Amino acid sequence: MIAFIVRRTLLAIPTLIFISLIAFLIIQLPPGDYVTAYAAQLRQSGEHLTAVQESLLRDRMGLNDPILLQYWRWITAIVLRGDFGYSLEWNAPVSSLIWDRLAITLALSSISLVITWAIAIPVGVYSATRQYSVLDYVFTVFGFLGKGTPDFLLALILMWISFVYLNMDVGGLFSTQYQNAPWSMGKVINLLQHLWIPLVVLSTGGAAGLIRVMRANMLDEMGKPYVETAYAQGLSERQVVWNYPVRVALNPFISTVGWALPALFSGDVITAVVLNLPTTGPLLLQALKMQDMYLAGSFILILSLFTVVGTLFSDILLAWFDPRIRYA
């Protein structure tokens, strides 16, 4: 088991180096650079940059250097000094822009992941053990509805309902008066009042799909001979179901914990824009639009770091959970 963890961790390092290089190169791929985008933006507001000014800007930002040199400057700064570079658009260090949002994103994602599982696993198990019962059909209908409704639409509906009927302040995570206030009981309550909509939106979408996965897995597993063996040992239905098929049916859940991290990190962009949440999604979108390469590159690097670490994490978890993986 320890050898397995060490091997997997060592394998993650070259993967990360490779990803960081690719990420940086891809950001440079679209024609033009930040200066082009910046000039276009200025043109819209009626100002003009001369070609000389543009090239001066490029020189100052180091955009004329070979790409590999730019990459080297960027990556060594990150590794050696934890310096993610400078956001050209925001005129601020990337790290100052990212970490706050990252923390909020992580918190929001993990809470909604826990809620998703707390809904999906019991409901999936119930649906499978009472297949074709009335409640199974009810869950199925809700599952398809939840899967079929776009997240942002659900977000809009919930915002509208809570604004019009519940007279609540919606959007963002805090009301304006608490935005910059120090933490207090009132601020926490205010946070909870804002938090429920993103949590409901993010959890239902995920739970709807996972209920179907859990139900299908359980139906598969419950037909297997080892379940009959467990019954033949004299265990009660509850003991059999939760100790045997659920244990095996959870494997796909565990192997997707890793993806859940980056998916929640970037996948909720539209919802986050609609709900005006200070998460990372909208910022990444903006950085990509403006070719703000250090910001976008750092985002993508962190995103891939999450993916690799998440995959590593779920691999280790899965190996611990399912002995068949360990020796493969």
Next chain:
Amino acid sequence: MPPERLLELDNVHVHFPLREGLVKAVNGVSYHVNKGEVLGIVGESGSGKSITARAIMRLLPKRAVAPEGSIRFRPRSGEQYELSALDRNSRAIRQVRGQHIGMIFQEPMTALSPVHTIGTQIMRTVQLHKGLSRAAARERAIDLLAKVQMPRPAQMVDAFPHQLSGGMRQRAMIALAISCDPSLLIADEPTTALDVTTEAQILELLKQLQSELGMAIIFITHNFGVVADIADRVSVMYLGRMVETATVDDIFYAPKHPYTQALLRSIPRLGVDQGRRLPTIPGMVPDPFSVPSGCAFNPRCAHMVPGLCDVTVPPEKMFGLQMSRCHIAEQFAAVQEPAHV
């Protein structure tokens, strides 16, 4: 029940109401098992032999219905259970399962939980029925593995099923089934998935355990050779009915049902009848939705009497301890078919 009886099935029915019609998978089966005896049950796929065993354990699929019949069971401990009256998840049947009746399944590859060590699975049963502590249950699991001749039992107790070979998994399965000293062991084709060498070892082990522990065994198989090796009495099933029951000698040397005779003739024999085609039973097993009227075997039977066999269901006829469900069973009493198995 007579004192030597362990298990008695009387007119057991198991039906499956399906969209295409009613499938009578078990259609009036009666048999008994005495204490310490080995009953072999032979029949082809779909004859209802496994479903009958599941009816004893009350492990029938949820859509199955059992309209009539009674199953009585009296283990060593003395109390009598009316198994047919018990609910699938009732406390009483859960005490019988694993404790008084152990069961071995056909597929050792998949019949053990892939995510638990074999020790954990055995310990769970022992702790459930015997109320042992963890440490004592682990000791017992190691003893049991030693008893089924698992090599290095003290290490194997922590092995996962995928680390074992097929024969070793079946040994673990047997250790699990006998973990609480059951009065009855139901073995549902325990050697079908194994190669012949391993099969012989497992049969040897079962015989040894049977004489050591004094338990009775219901041995379900489609292989006459295996039955000859292990069984005291043999029952032959065809399409949800018992067609013949007799001692192992009578089944092989004086079969009184044309189906048994035909089955025995279709077994290849070393050195005999070389160069001749192996006799087969004509026709196919009928579709379960349209079982022939009268004797279910009549369309394939060489001795079919028109107007009788295709009209009335033959009654159970007794010849001493031998039972045959054939209208003309008396005719076979005189003609002794030589058998060389």
